[in-house]
Every structure is written in C-alpha cells, then in structure tokens.
Amino acid sequence: MKPVCRIFRAEVMGYCMGVRRAVEATEKALLDSNIRPVYTYGPLIHNPQALERLAESGVVVVGSGYAPLPDNFSGASVVIRAHGIPPEERRELQRRGAKLVDATCPRVLSSQKRAHIWHEKGYTVYLAGDRDHGEITGIEGYAPGCVVLENREDAEHLENYPDRAVLISQTTIKQSEYDEIAAVLAAHIRDLVVLNTICPATLERQKALEVMAAQVDGILVIGGKNSANTQRLAATARQLCTHAWHIETPAEIPQEAFLLERIGITAGASTPDEIIDAVEQAVKKGYS
C-alpha cells in the first residue's frame, strides 16, 4: 500500500527578484509591441523550459553564441537581461535601431554604478567573480582597466598592488570565497575599500532548504541542469537528505519518490512558478 504523502514547500524558492523582473519585462514587451520578434540579448534565464516557452511566444535570443545581431532592429524591442551589459554594447544595440528594455537587476545596476564612481575617483577596481560571466563582463565596461579575480590565488599572484583600490563582487559569489580574496588584498593594499555586493537570494534559498530538509524524507530540487544556483541547491539537498533529486520537469520525478511519506520541494532562482506548481501537482497525483 502506498504511504500517505505530505508535501513541504521551502519557504523561499524559485525566481529571485531580478529574474522575475526580467521575465515580466519580456512578457510586457511581447504585449506592448506589435513588432516581432522581441529579442533578448543573451538567454534571459538558465531554464530550458522557460526559454522554450518564450521562444514559442515570439522571443528570439541574439548575441554571442546565439542568433547574430540584425544590422537594423527597426524599432524592435531588445531586452537586456538581469546580468546587465557593458555601455559600449548598449550603444551598439541603440545604433542598430533597437528599442531597449532594460531589465538589468537593480543590484547589478548598483555594482555597475559603484564600479564607475570608484574608477572615476582613481581607485583600482577589482572584481571578484567568474571572468566569463555576463554580470562581470558588464561591470568591467563601467570601470575600464579593472582586474577580475576568480579566487584567492588570483589575488595572491598579482604582479603589483596599488596604494588604493576597491573590491566589488559578483552578486552570486560565495561569501567565504569573497572574504578570502578580500583578506589577501587587505594584506597588501593600504587603502582598500571592500563593498558588500553579494545578493542574499542564493543564501536565502539555501537556508530555507536547510530548514525544510529537517522535516522531510526526500527532496525534489527543481531547475535547469545548467543553472549554477540550482546545482548548488541540489548538492546541499544531497548532503542533508538520503533521497534528493535534481529535476527539470514533472516527467523526471523518480518512482522512488512516491514511496516516501514526506516530500520537500525547492527550486533555483531561475525556475518558473508554473514548473514548481506542476511538480507539486504531479507528486500529489502520484500518490492518489
């Protein structure tokens, strides 16, 4: 006989503020503009199902690795995703006749502004993060000559250290990694300003998962397999619970999950609400 199931939802999960804003801005551009397609500059989020749904609604992804930029957008909307872009790319899109819909996350916008201000003050700007990540590339454009540090070793092996510098982080870096980089720079730079630019969204989802894990027998972590923050949630879930699975859709729920009495659900910051709800419904149905 199948057990009676209880489903627990993590208190914080799914879209973060920046991703929700970007998705809503794109949906609004689809409604407001009668010019098709609506473009996004790079993929809006790390979730294949959400991207598929947007493509079906008339959204085309342009930019490096995707469709080439048209010579003339002829007034079509181009959404700048939450990661933001460098100012020269913004100008290029405008030169090609794009109507820009700026969905840069306010937190990223703040990092861009602060990088620019400290650069103008004559400080060396260090950026802690992944040098290939769109957010870092975008901020770099606001502080020409800034230096990206991916880890403590990068900070240790700098050829020289300036008298004054500012350290800014990618919003999704781990606090412990950021502290390590800051400690190395602080040992060499007399006037070092360390800015707190880490976004709490990732940590909030991790903490909510930890609380939920104590109450369940198995955990379904929902989100793109290519989403870094979902991967991190799945890794934590596996540490905290014997039964933990990273799934993208209800079809991937393993049969084994239906043998457990208490199932927990969480989702990464780029997982749409409708996929979370569909998984919850499928779990309920699997028990009925």
Ligand code: SF4
């Ligand atoms: S993780 Fe934070 S900084 Fe990044 S888009 Fe979401 S809310 Fe903005």
